[in-house]
Amino acid sequence: MVRIISSYLQRTTLRCISSIKGQSLPRRFQPIFRLEHTRTLHDEISKPTSSESTATESIESESIESESTEPDLAESQGGESEPADPSVRWEAYNKNFIDLTKNQATPMVGYLPGQEVTVHGFIHKRRDVSSNLSFCELTNASDYNSRKRIQIISTWSEDGSRQFLAHQDLRTIPAYSPVIVTGTLQEPPYTTQKPGSARKWDLKLRSIHCLNPFPKDIIVSKDAVWPPHQRHLQLRFDPLLRDRLRLRSSLQTTITKYLQSKNFIQVDTPLLFKSTPEGAREFLVPTRREGYAYALPQSPQQYKQILMAGGITRYYQFAKCFRDEDHRADRQPEFTQLDIEMAFANGFDVIKLVSNLLAKIFLSLSEKWSPTNINGIRHPVYVGVDETLPRGPKKKKKDQEAPGPGDGITRYPRIQYKDIGFMTYSQAMKHFGTDKPDMRIIHPYITNIRGTIHLKLPQEFIQKITSLEDPYVEMMKLRLGLSPYAAGEFIRKFMDSLPNNTTVKLSPESTPAVLVYDSSKPLNGLSAFGHESADRFEEFTKLEESHYHGCKDGDIIIIHARKRETFHGSSTWLGRLRKALYDDAVKKGFIPQNNSFKALWVTEFPLFTPNGDNADPGQGGTAGLSSTHHPFTAPLTGRDFFAAKAQPLEVKADHYDLVINGVEVGGGSRRIHVAKHQDFIMREVLKMTEEGMAEFSHLFEALRAGCPPHAGFAFGFDRLMAVLCDVPSIKDVIAFPKTNKGEDLMVGSPAKITREQRKTYYMFQESESAPESESELAPESKPESTSEPEPTTEPEPTTEPEPTTEPTTEPEKDQELNA
CATH class of the missing domain: 2.40.50.140 (Nucleic acid-binding proteins)
Structure with a gap:
């Protein structure tokens, strides 16, 4: 009876709606009547004149004839037929909806x-x-x-x-x-x-x-800048954005063909997962079952390991991943990963496969696309295959050289397996101050980071730059081809801008010492070192193995002190400063722009990282540690496995990152494939709770069922595209990106939920607000009793908070970009 009355009221409301003004409508009717615009499509179409083309009339007549032979749309849908409007609107409808x-x-x-x-x-x-x-x-x-x-x-x-x-x-x-x-x-x-x-x-x-x-x-102008809420217009009128999306689609096809040729199969994994303590914050999806929610996957990591146990020995997928983390230029709350997993394989097998895949990507890029400098960015422009090159089978002659480009078009360089370097995590942190070194930063412009033990710096000097006891003091040198005065002005302005630099945070424990080499001053401008240390420094720079190329007027020497401890994290203060100085010098023209692509494998990462004050939740263990990437990463050797409990910060992981031009575009690792070993790492080393361990029961069961050894890799596909397209943000290679606050301004997401949705999904229930009258509640939305248990989520604040992000800190190691 209630449904009959409700249906009758709906029909009555729709018939009488023109007479209802100033009254609030039920929410289910509101979207219909919000479609009110100051103008309509048909209002902008002038009435056809007598000068309409014969071709146009023929098209219209064909369309009308085809429509007349078909039954009326309203009748075919079982509704009441609506008489045709013999006005300009009806003519406009026929004109714009022709039979394609x-x-x-x-x-x-x-x-x-x-x-x-x-x-x-x-x-x-x-x-x-x-x-x-x-x-x-x-x-x-x-x-x-x-x-x-x-x-x-x-x-x-x-x-x-x-x-x-x-x-x-x-x-x-x-x-x-x-x-x-x-x-x-x-x-x-x-x-x-x-x-x-x-x-x-x-x-x-x-x-x-x-x-x-x-x-x-x-209004469309040549250099129009479209705001985020008009992304559809930017897609329409920004040819550079369309080119980047076309390149993205083209490379996805190239990657798919290559992996399928290697017997990989694509498997779609679910997006509605459950909350598990992998390391990063998650997005929850509420359900109508009180107290239960899905979680959007941080990555398909657990699913692809289950696939390995299920006999799918070679898997790949362009997967959507979701992480509720700080928003930066290279991060989005949702992003795309190219996931790859191989059974009966170790880390070297994966590195070899990914290196050959990267070579295939650059081959495709070189064959069909040309880098074109537009506003300082090398933008990819489609030019097609070089038609001057010979087709058909290649002649096998030892003295025959590979044909060069005959059409005169500049093309992207190619990268082969032999061009990719290798470096351990410790080497990268020691000599470059980061786990993702930009190999384009070379001497003599900017040297590597070196220790200063051999200089025997006086304690008075060290105490002036740091308050640390027994610090590790390191240095680097810049040569920008400037006079001592100009070099001093450059470095002074740069150091003054550091408080406003979001990527280089000043260390509260140490202040860098900056010296400019000047032969006209006492001790050549190095008097702060003291006489003996200044002489040792100049002798050191003359050594060939130092790569410091001696000292010249205008050289800038930077000394900094840090804690003497095992490396952890993704960068040091001097490493971040080195990269920022390079970018600023290139921007100002003191260092020539390097448009090459330098790829590097970084290996042997620490398996565990101490929890920091602003770290991600980690695995929720009580050991004060978290897995550097995720808790499924295997130790590098058997010795590392057995030392994990006694010396966890000394243990190395069989993990590997691929870095291009200082950007981590992907990462992977060999996985723990034995359930007992996985239990040991989680229970004995990380000291996870029983509740946390129980969240991984499905994975333990899969590993226990004879899971083979396996390893994998994941490209951060958005990051890879941003590097190839030479753009500063991954938002420039995504069709519909989020802002730095995680908002999609075009569609208006995230959106505030309604009171009915709060009750249906048991979300943000306000205990202090007065309940609605029973007449306004739908029968299925009424709470059964007032003694309902409190929801698991926090109550909604009385005022809508502004979207904010957490303070920018040194970014934790991405959870392997799935890895």
């Missing part, structure tokens, strides 16, 4: 001069030469890589002719509108096709039909 199946685009392959073709696309601004001659560029919607440029030529010589009517139609269509164009192809006169340029065609207009006029209130 009868007006299909002509395939681009095989375009020939004199051929009559139909093209779908967007028209650009029209150029009127005279009253009977106009030109207009057309973006071909079917040409994915914009390899053909089409220019509409509209001309007429006789009133009332087909060309005259089409010309009048062209003049009434706003720029940037989607159209269907029919015409005759012609090769443009007096033009020569340049290698790598788009093929040009002239299209002599016969008919044109507008599918949806572009509104006049949207």
Whole structure:
């Protein structure tokens, strides 16, 4: 009975809605009546004049005939038929909703001069030469890589002719509108096709039909900057963004083909997972079952290990991952990973596979794309395969050299397995101050970091730069080709800007000493070292193995002190300063721009990291430790395994990161494949609680069922694309990214939930607020009793908080980018 009354009230409300004003509607009706705009599509379409083209009329008549042969839409849906509106709106409907199946685009392959073709696309601004001659560029919607440029030529010589009517139609269509164009192809006169340029065609207009006029209130300029809530317009009018998305799609295809050729199969893993203490914060998805929620996966890590136990020995997937972490230029709350896992394999097998895959990626990039400098960014532009190179089987001659580019187009460099370097974590931290070294930073511009024990610096000097007892003092040198005065001005301005630098945080325990080499001053500007230490420093810089290349006027020497302890974390203060100095010097032109790609494998990471004040939740153990990457990473050797309990901070992991130009684009590891060993690491070393251990019971069961040895890797695909496209943020290679506050301003997410949703999903229930009357509650949403247990989530604050991020600290090691 209640449902019958509710249904009757809904129908009655809809019939009488025009008379209800100023009254709040039930929420289920609100979306219908919020669609109120100051203008409509049909209001912008002028009434057709008598000069409509014959082609347009034929298209309309065909559309109307096809519609007349079909049953009325309302009748076919079983509803009441609505009479046609014989007004401008009805005519506009017929004009904009033509039958595309009868007006299909002509395939681009095989375009020939004199051929009559139909093209779908967007028209650009029209150029009127005279009253009977106009030109207009057309973006071909079917040409994915914009390899053909089409220019509409509209001309007429006789009133009332087909060309005259089409010309009048062209003049009434706003720029940037989607159209269907029919015409005759012609090769443009007096033009020569340049290698790598788009093929040009002239299209002599016969008919044109507008599918949806572009509104006049949207202003399109050449260098328009579109705000985030107009991302659809940026996608439409920013060719650089579209090129990056095209490259992303192209490389996904290349990767898929390569992995499938190596017998990998793609497996889709669930997005509705459960909360497990892997290391990073998670997003929870509430359910209508009180106290229960899903968790969005930080990565498919556990699922792909279960696949290994299930006999799927070679797996890959472009996986969506979710982490509730601090937002930075290289992070998003949701991101894409290329997941790879191999059974009966160790870390070296994975490194070899990924290195060859990286070579394949750069080969595809070099074959079809050209780096073009636009506003200081080397932007990828599609140019196609070099057609001057010979096709068919290659001749096997020892004295035959590999053919170079014959079309004169600059192409991306290629990376092969032999070009990728190797370095341990300890070496990277000691000599570069970071676990992701940028190998483009080279001497003599900026040297590596070296210890100063051999200099025997006086204690008075050390005490001036640090308050630490028994510190480790290290140094580096810069040579920017400046005079001592100019070098002093550069480093002074840089150091003064550090308090506002979010990537380089000043150490409260140490202050760097900055010296400028100047032969006109006592001890060449090194008097702070003292006479003996200054002499030792100059002798050291002259050694060939130091790579310091002696000392010259204007050289900048930086000394810094840090704690004398085993390395942990992702960088040191001097390492961050070194990278920031390089970026600033390149920006100001003191160091030449290096556009090469330098790839590096970093291995032998520490298996455990001490918990910091601002660290991620980790695994929730009581040992004061967390897994550096995730708790499933295997120790490097048997000795590391047996030393894990007694000396956990000394244990190394069989983990490996791939770094390109100072950016960690991926990481992986060999996994623990024996249930007893996994239990030992979690229970005895990390000292996880029984509740935390129970969250991994499904994984223990899979490992116990004869799981084979396995290892894997995960590309941070967004990061990889950002490096290849030379953009500062991964938001520039994602179609719909989030802001730094984790918001999608275009669609308005995250959105505030309604009171009904709070009750349905037991979320943010306000204990102090007065309950709604029973008449306003849906029967299924009423609480059963007032003694309902409190929800597991926190109550909603009385006022909506501003979205904030946590203070930026030294980023913890990404959880292997899934790894």
